[in-house]
Amino acid sequence: MRRIAANYIFPVTRPPLKNGIVELDNNGVVLNLIDTKGDFTESRNLEFYNGVLVPGFVNTHCHLELSELKNTFNRSLTLPGFITEIVKYKKKNVTEISRESAFLEDDLMKRNGIVAVGDIANTSLTIDVKQKSKLFYHTFVEVMGLNKNPEYNFSKGIDVYNQFLSAGLKSSVVPHAPYSVSPELFNRVKTFAVQNNSIQSIHNQESESENQFFESKTGKLVDAFMSMGIDLSGWNATGKHSLESINEFLPRENNFLFVHNLYSTKNELQDIIETFKNPFFVLCPNSNFFIGEKYPDFELFLKFKDKVALGTDSLASNTSLSILDEMKTITRINPAISFDTILQWATLNGAKALNCEKEFGSFETGKQPGINLISDFDFTKMQITEKSRIKVLV
Ligand SMILES: [Zn+2]
Structure with a gap:
């Protein structure tokens, strides 16, 4: 199982999760989305990225x-x-x-x-x-x-x-x-x-x-x-x-x-x-x-x-x-x-x-949507910028 986190996760079907965690099986199927309520203490086997996570x-x-x-x-x-x-x-x-x-x-x-x-x-x-x-x-x-x-x-x-x-x-x-x-x-x-x-x-x-x-x-x-x-x-x-x-x-x-x-x-x-x-x-x-x-x-x-x-x-x-x-x-x-x-x-x-x-299309349990990390995200305006880049994580 992979546990991936970032400053924000955008599941698309629900509001963004600050310091959220997405758990996946080895095939990239979403098992769970964890809302840490912004209080980021859970770090067991965690990959953390600066930026926002969005579906493929x-x-x-x-x-x-x-x-x-x-x-x-x-x-x-x-x-x-x-x-x-x-x-x-x-x-x-x-x-x-x-x-x-x-x-x-x-x-x-x-x-x-x-x-x-x-x-x-x-x-x-x-x-x-x-x-x-x-x-x-x-x-x-x-x-x-x-x-x-x-x-x-x-x-x-x-x-x-x-x-x-x-x-x-x-x-x-x-x-x-x-x-x-x-x-x-x-x-x-x-x-x-x-x-x-x-x-x-x-x-x-x-x-x-x-x-x-x-x-x-x-x-x-x-x-x-x-x-x-x-x-x-x-x-x-x-x-x-x-x-x-x-x-x-x-x-x-x-x-x-x-x-x-x-x-x-x-x-x-x-x-x-x-x-x-x-x-x-x-x-x-x-x-x-x-x-x-x-x-x-x-x-x-x-x-x-x-x-x-x-x-x-x-x-x-x-x-x-x-x-x-x-x-x-x-x-x-x-x-x-x-x-x-x-x-x-x-x-x-x-x-x-x-x-x-x-x-x-979204991070929901049972889907295999792919995960993109968008870096150089403007957290003040909560928008992408001209400099924003993609890294495909899953
Ligand atoms: Zn055309």
């Missing part, structure tokens, strides 16, 4: 297969420009470098204190990495296509999905984004998701041009589609915002991850909460700033703080796959948001979104 982080939105694009794209491309670059990249063949980069970044995520990942895949590239990884993965196989052959696009997704399943990995088939999926393809994904009660995910309102596309079929997204030679002649504007336009194509009963929500209004967020049984808002602030120099309006999400999770997005639009770096950004942009809240976003909420909260 959950990276709820990632694209591990894009890891080789680290330091490749320029900043501030805006989303349509970014998509054009990604499409060019995907036309190239997968190389040994793509695979090696994914292996490397999986290992770096572990060192960054991440224990579980919701990962988007368009190919089977990451199967090998995930089978060998110590991290928990749920893979979202993404389908897209506005053309008149939805069956072809859907079957491509099913093929990749079956490969993940055969490899013993958790997976679901999901739509990429409102603007990149035809109604027929949406319906196929929905039917399949309902049959399998699978976790769903969609990139939602990541750019202003997405709403423009639906409202009036104008804007940078249309220009990007044109430049890629995509035929939009059969596609008609709805005169509404993007999410409102495709709402009917999304299953209501499944866990549903809405990723980015950068241009969602307060009413739209409220609608999601009222319409879907178990929705989550996944925020990826560092990626948003990289692509479009804008951060989510964090205050808007405080009303739904039990429904917010964090993601890194891919290394095509981020400099690290580190949830701590996302937490630092939120703290810097909005210091009024408490560490407790941001930590809940970084751990338990993501675990709930990925259906792995029985094991991860």
